[in-house]
Amino acid sequence: MRSVKILPAHWPSLRSLFWTGPVLLVMGLSAGFVSGTWGPIVLGLLTPGMFICSLWLWFQVTGQRFWSQRSTQVGGNALVATLAVLVILGLVNFLGVRYDTRIDLTEKQLFTLSPQSQQVVKELKQPVKVWVFSGQLTSPDRSLLENFHRQNPTQFSFEVVDPQAQPALVQKFDVKEFGDVFLESGKRRQFLQSVRENRLSESKLVNALAQLNNGRQTQVYFLQGHGEHSLESGQGAFSAAVKALEAKSILSKPLNLAVTGKVPGDASVVVVAGPQQTLLEGEAKALEAYLKQGGNLLLLIDPNTNPGLETLLKSWGVTLDNAIAIDASGRGQLVGLNPAAPLVTHYGDSPITRDFGNNTSFYPLARPLEITPVDGVKSTPLLLTNEQSWAETDLQSQDLKFDANADRRGPLILGVALSRPATSSSSPSPAAKPGATPSPQKPESRLVVIGNSQFAMDGLFDRVLNGDVFLNSVTWLGQQHDSILSIRPKEDANRRLTITTEQGRLLSLLALGVLPLLAFGTATFLWWQRR
Structure with a gap:
């Protein structure tokens, strides 16, 4: 007769206490891996855990037919599954602490820095x-x-x-x-x-940091006196562009060369935005002299206008076509644009447009540019139309049709960035205000020419990448920090629904009247069918 070892009578009540062993082991291992140290606390968890698990195994092995019992198999499986889950959770927490990975699932990546x-x-x-x-x-x-x-x-x-x-x-x-x-x-x-009433602005913070890196203030002058876009609020104004520059810690001022005679010495960039009349000969020469001294000029020239800057542009290898860019691809019509407002998705390899990818910008009534190589001048096309576009030379015709004898087939260049070494040293201009800090001119002159000015005016500035083209052009011309050029930090989209009183009454009628009646009628019909 085989001898049978009898377990203590209080074994069932003690068995539940043995579950603390695996729990202490998992806690100790998790704490050790996460913290990276195996100090007294970790050892204080592992030691009793191992002791309790060993004691449980000893009691089980000394029992009758331990390994052949169904309860042993079921309990072992449950123990292994529990330990596996606890180990997986510990590893997940360890990886989460050691490797900080964030996934932004918002539409505009609002929680990701630009x-x-x-x-x-x-x-x-x-x-x-x-x-x-x-x-x-x-x-x-x-x-x-x-x-x-x-x-x-x-x-x-x-x-x-x-x-x-x-x-x-x-x-x-x-x-x-x-x-x-x-x-x-x-x-x-x-x-x-x-931040008392408004959230902290990423745009203001990053531009303040960029200003600290640069160590000087960017001053932009907008030429006035020839029908250019106004800097004040109003139809066709550039007030949105001025506010966007202020958000980047860039100061904007008007400039009348007929009064000053010279570009102020603190000018980092001069912007000529859509002149409707020809500049005086002295004004054109003042801009040429400014460029030769290492200045930076942004020209936004609309079709069917003559700014009187042919000599300046010719020295840089730029010619303004007396034509209008036509986009016959039909892609612009999908977003409400007509063929005379070309939709641009192709950009040149310049710091101004390098991060734009295949995103869109558009230019209502734009004139194409022709670029001729000039010794010492580095030119990079910025804005390129698609192959289904052309330069329409008949500006009076209402029938937009390509004429192989007169028109030029695309792709067309609508904007170009140019640079060359400065040919003369600069000195503070007497036109600068007393006490103003002269902007140190660089040994390189920069010029950006875009055959359109309407893309940056109020109402269109905040559309797609239009504002980014303008802001990045000014930043690149300012020669302060070329590497920060990129798409502006994204702001929250306004998704509030604004409805009129009549629309509100209609919604109330639908919610409180029509829908309940429709549900009641459907239920009545189903009941009648089942009778």
Whole structure:
């Protein structure tokens, strides 16, 4: 007769306690892998876990027909499955802590920094700290600052300050109200914005950082006096463009060369936006002299106009066609554009357009450009139409049809960026305001010519990439920080639905009257069919 070992009577109650062994083992292993250290706490979890598991195995092995029992097999499977799940969860948590990966599923990638922002933060040359004087920071604002910090943890940091708890800092930064945000780098401090009513702007922050990298202020002058677009709000104005430049910490001023005679010495860029009358000979020569001194000029010239800059453009190898670009592909009509407003999806390899990809911009009534090679001048086409476009020379005709004898087949160049070494040194102009800091001219002159000005006026500036073409052109011409040129940081899309009173009444009638009656009628019909 075989001897049978009898387990203690209280074995069933003790068996449930043995589950603490695997739990302690998993906790210890997870803590060790995640923290990367195997200190007293980790060992304090692993040691009793191993002891309890060993004790459980000893009790089970000494029992009768242990391995052949069905309960042993079921319990072993359950134990293995439980341990596998716990190990997987531990590994997932370990990988999540060790490798920080974020996936932005929003339509416009609102929680991902733009390429421009990432480049600016990565190239910070000195530590920069953002001070937010607010009792608390909203989740989107904190997420934005944390995204900046991740790009360059050693150079970018931020701190949220309670103004009531730290009055010394409030006095140091001259804080006016709760929510003020300041940027500090070394001894430089500048007010950024207030987050009391508005969210923290990625655009304002990245442009302030770029300004710190550059070390000087960009000053843009808009030529006036020849029918150019106004800088004030109004039909056909450039007020949206001016506001966008201000958001990039770029100052804008009007310029009348008939009064000043010379381009001011602090001019980083001069913009000639859609002149309707011919410039005076002295004004054209002033622009030529400015370019020779290492200046930077943006020309936006519409069809059927003569700005009187033929000599200047010829020296750079640019000719303005007396024609209109026609897009016969039909793609523009899908978004409400006519053939005389070519839709551009092909861009040149320039810092201005390099990150545009296949995104779109459009140019109502644009004139093509012809580029001729000139010694010492580097030219890069910016805006290229498709192969189904042509340059229409008959500007009076209402019937748009390609004429092989007179018209030029596409692709057409609508914009070009040019550069060449400066031919003379510059000196501060007497036209500059007293006390103004002259903008140090570069040994390189830059010129951007676009055969259209309407793409950047109010109402069209914020459409697709139109504003980016203008802003990136000005930034490239300013020669401050070529590597930050990219698509502007994206803003939230306004998805609020605005309806009239009549539409509201109609929706109420449908919701409270028509739909219930339709449901009741359907139910009545089904009941009648089943009778």
